[in-house]
Amino acid sequence: MKALYQYIKVIIQAFSSLLNGLLLTLKYFLTPGKSIITEQYPENRTTSIRIPERFAGELVLPHNENNEHKCTACTLCQLSCPNGSIEIFSKTIETEDGKKKKILDRWVYHLDMCTFCGQCVDACPSDAIQMKNNFELSAFDRNTLTRQLNRPDSRLEESNKQQKNTLAS
Known part of the structure; x- marks a missing residue:
């Protein structure tokens, strides 16, 4: 019986996580322009990309x-x-x-x-x-x-x- 309870609990958590992700996507879809999510990389690389000073590159x-x-x-x-x-x-x-x-x-x-x-x-x-x-x-x-x-x-x-x-x- 305990295994069945764990199985149902995992399914409920999965649907809850899916619902949270969909609600967040819906929120950003309904309020466009308030915050930019996607950066247009090649076109706006000099204005929109901020690299931290401690970034380890070349x-x-x-x-x-x-x-x-x-x-x-x-x-x-x-x-x-x-x-x-x-x-x-x-x-x-x-x-x-x-x-x-x-x-x-x-x-x-x-x-x-x-x-x-x-x-x-x-x-x-x-x-x-x-x-x-x-x-x-x-x-x-x-x-x-x-x-x-x-x-x-x-x-x-x-x-x-x-x-x-x-x-x-």
């Missing part, structure tokens, strides 16, 4: 006006990425005083594998990478979703060179 490696970035090629972002959407290639150079130093060669970002979780941004000790507000990332060719984030001939900022030396000590 990953970027900011460069300053001197073509310098903050990335020390520590690969912590690559290690923290659950999908492997980040590949960091570094090279070792020899400085004037004869010491070997690791520098960033290529910072490759596979946008097609990224889940926009932000773990790479949280793991970066030098705050070199950021999530940008860009959400229009569709492409016809999948190869365009793999990007090199560091610019050609870019180098490490002077302030971060000192910070890297302090961390290494």
Whole structure:
């Protein structure tokens, strides 16, 4: 008998939920213009779409006006990425005083594998990478979703060179 009571209760809850949805639709149908429900996206994208500041979109490696970035090629972002959407290639150079130093060669970002979780941004000790507000990332060719984030001939900022030396000590 208890199973029958549960069965009837579930049916009543389903009809109640359906009725609530229909009443809400009827309410908005009978009072048009009071509040806009549907946004006309492609046509009104600049006026009607408000993206929150903390929205996690495309990953970027900011460069300053001197073509310098903050990335020390520590690969912590690559290690923290659950999908492997980040590949960091570094090279070792020899400085004037004869010491070997690791520098960033290529910072490759596979946008097609990224889940926009932000773990790479949280793991970066030098705050070199950021999530940008860009959400229009569709492409016809999948190869365009793999990007090199560091610019050609870019180098490490002077302030971060000192910070890297302090961390290494």
